[in-house]
Amino acid sequence: SRIKTRWFVADSTGEAIRVTVRKYNPYFSIDSSEYWQRVVEGLSEENDLAVASLERFSKDGEEGMLLRMRDSNSSRQILHKVIVSHHMRYLLTSLTDSAAGPSDFVKGFFETFRPAADPMDSTMLFSPQGTALIRNFHAADSAVRASARMSVGIADFRDADAPGIIRLIKGWSAKEKDYLSVKSSLLGSLGTLHHPDVLPYLKSAYLAAEDTSLLQQAVARALLMQKTTASNTLFKELVLTDIPILSHADRIYDWFFPMYDTLQLSPGLFPELLQLTALSEYKSNIYRFMAKAADSNALAPALYEDHIGQIAFDARGALQALVSESQEQDEDPEGGQGFEPADDEIEQFAVLLLPFREKNRNAARFFNSLEKLRQPAQQISLISLYLRRGVTVKDSLLEAIASQDLYRARLWAELESIGKSARFPESYRKQELLARSALVAAPALDNRLDSIVYLGKQATTFRLKKGTIYFYKCRIRNLDEWFLAVSGLQPENAAQVGSSIALLEVADKPMNNKESVVLQQEKLLRKARYKSRMRAMYED
Structure with a gap:
C-alpha cells in the first residue's frame, strides 16, 4: 500500500489537522469487523491512550469510524476519523481539548471532509477480490495483467476459485518473467482453499517439481495451511518421499509455521517426521515444533520415546x-x-x-x-x-x-x-524492588549501570488506569554523572506488584543541579507518558 500525508492548519488559531491517505492493493480484502478491530488496536498502541468513545458509520458506500482517545492526566485528547472508500483509507487526526471539545475549525473539517471519487476504482476493501485477479491474470492491458500477477499472494480467494487457480498454474510457462516466484505464490494460495481438486493437484505438483526446491516448499506449506488430517498425512508422505533440499537462504520455519495453529494434529506427523532431524537444516525446526506440541499436551511422549536416545544426545551437545x-x-x-x-x-x-x-x-x-x-x-x-x-x-x-x-x-x-x-x-x-528490577534490566541499561539510588514514588494515572511510579537516579558506566529515571506503572494497591514497563524512561541528559529534582521528575514523566503519542502525531 502507498501512504501520503498532508497537514491543514487554521491561520487564526494555528490548529492543525493531519490527513493520511492510504491506498491498498486493489486485490487486497479483509473482513470488515476484523479491519475495524485492527484500526482501534493500532491507534491505541501508537498513541498510548485509551479509547474514550467510538462511533461507527456507513454512508454512500463508505464505512467509517470516529474515535476520541485520552488519558486522565491531561485535558487534551486525540480525535480520529477513519473513512474507507473502495480501496482507499483516509485518516483524519487532530489534538483537541476534552473539556471544551473540538473547535469550530476541527468540527467543520471533520464533518465536511469527503473522499475524492475515483471512477476507475470499483473494488471494495471488504469484498474478496480473488475472482477478479484470476480474470485479470491474462488481461489484454499489460498494466492490469502485471498488477494481477504481482498480487497473487495478497488476494483473498474462495473455495470456488480453486479450479481457476489450478488452470493458471498449469498454463504458467517457464518462459514467463518471475516464473518461479509467481508459480510459488499461486501454489501457496491453494493452502486455504478446501475444494476437492486441491489435494490431488498439490500432490501431482509436488512430484512434478522434482528438484525444484522452491516449488516443493510452496506445496509443502500449502498442505500445512490446509490444517486437516488428510493434508498433514499427504505432507508427511511427500516430504519423506522426496525431501526438499534447502539452502541457507531458505526460511524453513516459514513453511513449518502453519503447524503451530494445529498442534492437535501433530500426533499424525510423528514419529515419522523425526527422520528429517538427520539433516541439520531441519533438525532445529522439528525439535521446536515437537516441544511446542508436547508442552501443549498435544504430542504424547510415547510417540517419540523410541527416539529419546538421539534427542538426549542432541540436547547434551547443545x-x-x-x-x-x-x-x-x-x-x-x-x-x-x-x-x-x-x-x-x-x-x-x-x-x-x-x-x-x-x-x-x-x-x-x-x-x-x-x-x-x-x-x-x-x-x-x-x-x-x-x-x-x-x-x-x-x-x-x-x-x-x-x-x-x-x-x-x-x-x-x-x-x-x-x-x-x-x-x-x-x-x-x-x-519498589520490582520497579528497580525492571529499570536495571531494560535493554538499553542492563549492562551500563554502575549504581542506582531510589528517590521516591508518585501516584499517577496512565491510560485511565491508576497506579504508582518510582523515581531513581542512576549512574552509567564510564560517565561520572547521575541520570534521572522513572519506572512503572505499579498497581494502585501498594500490597500488589506488577511487571509493567509502560512508564519506564531514563533521561537522555544528566541531572541538572541548578533545577529542582521535582521539576525534573515532572518533565521525565511527561516524556515517558507522551513519547509514543507525540511520535505518532508528528512523524509521517
Whole structure:
C-alpha cells in the first residue's frame, strides 16, 4: 500500500489537522469487523491512550469510524476519523481539548471532509477480490495483467476459485518473467482453499517439481495451511518421499509455521517426521515444533520415546555448547554483567526430555547439568517448566534469583504468567524492588549501570488506569554523572506488584543541579507518558 500525508492548519488559531491517505492493493480484502478491530488496536498502541468513545458509520458506500482517545492526566485528547472508500483509507487526526471539545475549525473539517471519487476504482476493501485477479491474470492491458500477477499472494480467494487457480498454474510457462516466484505464490494460495481438486493437484505438483526446491516448499506449506488430517498425512508422505533440499537462504520455519495453529494434529506427523532431524537444516525446526506440541499436551511422549536416545544426545551437545560459551564470557575481562536471555533450544530440549528424566540415563544427565548451570534466565525457564509439570522447586533457588535486580522482574513475570505467583519470595514482593528490577534490566541499561539510588514514588494515572511510579537516579558506566529515571506503572494497591514497563524512561541528559529534582521528575514523566503519542502525531 502507498501512504501520503498532508497537514491543514487554521491561520487564526494555528490548529492543525493531519490527513493520511492510504491506498491498498486493489486485490487486497479483509473482513470488515476484523479491519475495524485492527484500526482501534493500532491507534491505541501508537498513541498510548485509551479509547474514550467510538462511533461507527456507513454512508454512500463508505464505512467509517470516529474515535476520541485520552488519558486522565491531561485535558487534551486525540480525535480520529477513519473513512474507507473502495480501496482507499483516509485518516483524519487532530489534538483537541476534552473539556471544551473540538473547535469550530476541527468540527467543520471533520464533518465536511469527503473522499475524492475515483471512477476507475470499483473494488471494495471488504469484498474478496480473488475472482477478479484470476480474470485479470491474462488481461489484454499489460498494466492490469502485471498488477494481477504481482498480487497473487495478497488476494483473498474462495473455495470456488480453486479450479481457476489450478488452470493458471498449469498454463504458467517457464518462459514467463518471475516464473518461479509467481508459480510459488499461486501454489501457496491453494493452502486455504478446501475444494476437492486441491489435494490431488498439490500432490501431482509436488512430484512434478522434482528438484525444484522452491516449488516443493510452496506445496509443502500449502498442505500445512490446509490444517486437516488428510493434508498433514499427504505432507508427511511427500516430504519423506522426496525431501526438499534447502539452502541457507531458505526460511524453513516459514513453511513449518502453519503447524503451530494445529498442534492437535501433530500426533499424525510423528514419529515419522523425526527422520528429517538427520539433516541439520531441519533438525532445529522439528525439535521446536515437537516441544511446542508436547508442552501443549498435544504430542504424547510415547510417540517419540523410541527416539529419546538421539534427542538426549542432541540436547547434551547443545547444552555443552552453552556451557562453553558461558565460561568464555566469565573469563572475558571486558565482558559485562548484562541480562542474558534463556536459550530457546535448551528450553525445547528440556520440554521433550522431562517425561523421561527418571527412566533415561542421558535425559537425567541433561537435567543434572542444566540444574547446575548458574544462568538465572535459564534457571527461570527450568523453574517454570518444573512448576507446570509438578516437579519440586526449592524455595532457596527462587530466593537466589529474586535477590538479583537484573532478574527479579523476569522471575515475577514468568511465575505470574503460569499462575504460580504465590511461589515468588515474599521478602522481594515489593513494588519498589520490582520497579528497580525492571529499570536495571531494560535493554538499553542492563549492562551500563554502575549504581542506582531510589528517590521516591508518585501516584499517577496512565491510560485511565491508576497506579504508582518510582523515581531513581542512576549512574552509567564510564560517565561520572547521575541520570534521572522513572519506572512503572505499579498497581494502585501498594500490597500488589506488577511487571509493567509502560512508564519506564531514563533521561537522555544528566541531572541538572541548578533545577529542582521535582521539576525534573515532572518533565521525565511527561516524556515517558507522551513519547509514543507525540511520535505518532508528528512523524509521517
